C-alpha cells in the first residue's frame with residue numbers, strides 16, 4: 057500500500073494544472089482519470105504497444121512507463137491538444153482518406169508518433185516510416201494504410217515547404 | 219432500390235468513414251473512458267497453478283467486506299454449455315472457482331478498491347490454498363494417456379469425439395500416391411488492442427443494471443447475463459460503446475463479466491474491471507491449437523482422391539457460453555478438403571480439455587487450421603508427383619463450371635472461379651520469375667521461396683447451417699429499425715456492433731441506396747440493448763450481409779410508405795414515384811423526403827386514407843438460402859530466409875479475393891489487409907507458450923509477439939467479383955478471410971525455399987528456432 061502523495065504542477069495542452077496525486081499514479085492514468093483526457097489509451101501498461109503515447113517537453117514518451125510526479129514541471133501534449141492546435145489536421149484528414157484506422161484504439165498513439173516523424177520534415181522511405189512507427193501496435197489495419205497516410209502527409213508537407 | 223443515379227454514396231462507393239472523426243480526435247468512448255463517480259475497481263485473485271484442489275482462501279483481517287469468493291455469489295448460476303451435439307459432455311463453470319482450479323489465471327476471488335491499485339494491493343495480500351494436481355498441457359496426451367482428469371465426472375478429458383466423413387475413404391486406399399503429414403498450429407492469443415472491460419451499476423431510477431461492456435454481441439450478452447444472474451432482461455441494459463477491436467475475443471460471456479455484475483447488484487455501487495494485458499494473455503479466450511495427421515491419396519498427376527485425417531483441438535479448461543468449443547473442431551473437419559473436388563474424406567476429431575484457458579473464437583475460426591493442413595498437403599502431394607504446387611492446386615480445384623458444388627464436408631459452394639484466383643495471385647508476385655531465379659541462393663545470401671494458399675470462407679449462413687452445427691443459439695437473421703425523424707433525417711438502430719468494420723458507414727450507404735437520403739443525414743446506432751431491436755451481433759463475417767439486408771428491408775417498408783404519401787401529393791400512382799437526391803419524384807414534380815416526414819409526423823391531415831402516421835419500421839433479414847455464401851481467395855507469399863539465423867522476411871504478399879458485390883471497397887481492402895496481418899502473426903510470431911506444468915510463459919507483449927509495422931509488408935490486393943445469387947445486393951461476407959491463408963501460404967513458401975533438401979514447415983509459428991530445426995531435420999540436409 058502506498059500513502060505517499062505529492063502536489064505537482066504541469067502544463068497540459070497549454071493549460072497549467074496543479075493537482076495532488078498519489079506518488080504511484082502513472083502519467084497516463086493521471087491524464088485520463090484526473091483530467092478526463094481519455095484520448096490516450098492503455099493497451100499493455102508495460103511499455104510495448106504505444107497506445108499511451110503522449111508528448112512530454114517535445115518528446116514522445118510512454119504514458120504508462122512514467123509516473124505523474126515525474127512530469128512535475130513538464131509540458132504535456134495529448135491527442136486532444138494536438139487536435140486543438142491543428143498540428144495534425146492534415147494527418148487526420150489523410151487517415152480518413154486512406155482508411156488508416158478501424159477500431160481507433162491505437163489511433164491517438166499512432167498520431168502522436170507520426171507527428172514526431174512529420175516534425176523532422178525530412179524525406180523518408182516507406183521502410184523508414186515503418187521503422188519509425190514500429191513502437192506502436194495496431195491490431196486492426198495491418199499498417200499498410202497508416203504508412204500510406206503518413207507518407208502522403210509527409211510528401212504534402214515537403215511539397216508545401218519547398 | 220431507389221432510382222438514384224448518384225452512386226457516390228450508395229452500395230459500391232468508397233465513402234470515407236463516418237466514425238473516423240471522433241476516433242481521430244481522442245473522442246472515442248471506450249468502457250475504460252466511462253466516468254461514473256464512486257466507481258469501485260475490481261482486481262482478481264487468480265490461480266497460480268494450472269490444476270489443483272482449492273482449499274481455503276486467506277483474507278487479511280478487516281478486508282472481508284472487500285472480497286468476494288464463490289461462496290459470496292449465491293445468486294449466480296454457473297455457466298453450463300449444452301450444444302445439441304451427440305456425446306458432448308457439459309460441466310459447470312463457476313465464475314469464481316469452487317473446489318478446483320483448472321488453469322493458471324482462473325479467477326478465485328474478486329477484490330474491491332477505490333482504484334485499480336488498491337484493488338490489486340488487496341488481491342496480492344490474499345492467499346489461496348491450492349493442492350496441486352498433475353497439469354495437462356498437451357491435448358493428445360490429455361486424451362490418450364491422461365495423468366489426471368479435469369472434470370472427473372466425465373471419465374476422460376474429451377468434450378466430444380466426432381467422426382466427420384463423406385464418400386468412402388476405403389475405396390481409395392490403393393491410390394498410387396499416399397502422402398502422410400503431421401501439422402500443428404499452436405495456441406495463440408486474440409489480443410485486440412483494447413483489453414476486455416466491464417463497468418456495471420444499478421440505475422435506481424430505471425430499476426435496471428446498466429452494464430458497459432466491451433463486447434461484439436450486446437444483445438446476446440444480455441441473454442447470457444440474464445440467465446447467469448437470475449435477472450430478467452428488462453432489468454438489464456448492455457451498452458457496448460466504442461470497442462477497441464474484437465476479432466472473436468469479445469464474443470463469449472466471461473467469468474469476470476458475470477462477477478462484476480453480481481458485485482454491482484450486491485453492493486448497489488458502480489463496479490468495474492479493466493483487464494490488464496497480462497490477464498488477457500493468461501485468462502482471456504485463446505485460439506487455434508489444432509493438431510492434425512493428414513493422409514492424402516492421389517493419382518500420379520497429384521489429383522487427390524481422398525483425405526483421411528485425425529484432428530485434435532485443445533479446447534482448454536471450460537466451455538464458454540454460448541456455444542462451447544465443439545464448433546472449432548467440426549468446422550475444421552468440414553472445411554478440411556478446402557476448395558477442392560476431393561470426393562472421399564474421413565476426419566476423426568477430438569475436442570479435448572486441458573489446463574489451459576478456454577478456447578474462444580478467433581477471426582477465421584477453425585479454418586486457418588484446416589487451410590493450413592490441406593494447403594500444406596496439396597504442396598506435399600505436388601512434390602511427391604514432381605509437379606509445381608501451382609498446377610496441382612489448380613487441377614484439384616472446383617472449376618467455375620462445376621458451381622454450385624457441394625463439397626464432401628457438406629459445404630455448398632455457391633459460385634466463383636477459384637482457379638482464376640490462383641492464377642492471378644501467382645501473377646501478382648511474379649511466380650514465374652521467382653521460379654526462374656531459384657536453384658541457388660539469392661545474391662543477399664538468403665534463400666527465396668514462393669507459396670500459395672487458397673480457401674473458401676462460408677459467410678452469412680443462416681438457420682440451416684447453425685442448426686446443423688448443433689449450436690444452442692441460431693444466429694440466422696439480423697434485425698434493424700429504420701426511423702425517419704420529422705425533419706427527414708434517418709436513424710438506423712441495429713443489433714450488430716461495429717468495432718473497426720465501419721458499419722456506421724456501410725449501413726448508411728445501404729440506406730442511401732434504398733431512400734437516397736444523404737449519408738450525412740443518417741445516423742447508425744448500435745451497442746445499446748435499450749435502443750435497438752434484438753440482434754445477434756458481429757461475428758462470423760455476417761454483419762454486412764445480415765444487418766445490411768435488415769436495414770434494406772426496413773428502409774423498403776419506409777420507402778413504400780413515403781411513396782404512398784408522395785403519390786397522394788404528386789397526384790400519381792405509387793408505382794410512378796421514384797426516390798433520388800433526397801426527394802420523391804414523379805414525371806409531374808417532386809417533393810422532398812423532409813416534407814413527407816413532416817407530414818407523416820406533424821401534419822397527418824396530409825396523409826392519404828389508410829396510411830398511418832410516423833415513419834418507423836423494424837424488419838429482419840435472412841438470406842434466401844441459409845447454407846451461406848462463400849467468399850474465396852488465394853494468397854501468394856514470397857519469403858527470403860537466412861539459413862543461418864532462421865530469420866524469415868516476407869518479401870511480397872498478394873491476395874486475390876472474391877466477396878461478391880462490395881458495399882465499400884475501401885473498407886473491404888482494409889479488412890483484407892488487417893486480416894492478413896493477423897494471419898502473418900499466426901504464421902510467424904504469435905504463440906501462447908506453456909511449460910509442462912501448464913504455466914503460461916507468454917504473459918507480456920515482450921514474450922507474446924504481435925507483428926508491428928516492420929513485420930508486415932505492403933499487401934497487394936486483386937479483386938474478382940462474382941455477385942452472390944441469394945443475398946441482398948449480391949454481397950458476401952469477408953471479414954475473417956484475410957486471417958485464414960497466411961500460415962499456409964507462408965509455410966508453403968518456406969517449404970518451397972528449401973524444397974531441394976526436402977525441408978518442410980508444418981508447425982506454426984515459424985520462429986527462427988523452428989526454421990532452423992526444420993532445416994536440420996530435412997531429409998537431404
Ligand code: FES
Nearest residue numbers: 100101104106120
Ligand atoms: S499502454 Fe503504454 S505502451 Fe502499451
Ligand code: FES
Nearest residue numbers: 158162194195196
Ligand atoms: S485501429 Fe484498432 S488497433 Fe489500430
